[in-house]
């Protein structure tokens with residue numbers, strides 16, 4: 001049984017999708033804890049209702065990134081994680097932290113990386129005139145929104161789209177893709193070779209709207 005620790009900052013809908021998939025599909029893993037850097041994160045209530053341990057490490061209580069990351073790592077390590085999952089976790093992590101969980105920390109970013117790292121990805125995709133947008137699941141490295149890509153979800157950008165409509169279309173695909181990618185990891189079905197990640201069962205690493 002592998003231990004998964006999920007980090008959130010807010011709504012937690014990706015975490016919710018993962019909790020449900022882990023139970024429904026009987027993964028060889030358990031969601032050991034959900035940790036938030038914001039005490040008010042809505043996702044904490046969902047996790048608690050599902051009997052999952054929760055913890056808060058409030059970044060505002062720490063003078064700098066190093067001390068915050070040190071405490072965050074101490075809390076995470078208390079749950080003996082095999083995998084750390086960033087699910088809408090909106091903090092920039094120090095190189096020491098990313099190194100500590102190297103090869104066992106995944107993130108989802110709401111763009112087709114390497115396009116649009118950082119914030120406001122959907123508006124930037126609209127403003128750039130993109131015809132497709134999406135999200136990427138990747139291993140976390142020291143460079144922000146970078147690292148070997150496990151899967152990508154692609155959706156069309158439609159005439160009249162605004163940030164809200166496009167982000168909703170992308171989020172629906174995030175909820176399909178992220179649990180699948182995490183399941184691949186816990187089942188040992190990912191091979192990382194430099195920047196490239198191969199799904200060993202031959203499953204598609206591209207998700208499109210059904």
Ligand code: GAR
Nearest residue numbers: 010011012013014087088108109110
């Ligand atoms: C998701 O769209 C995720 O891709 C994005 O935040 C949202 C979290 O939603 N992540 C980032 O922007 C990370 N840089 P959720 O809390 O409902 O899962």
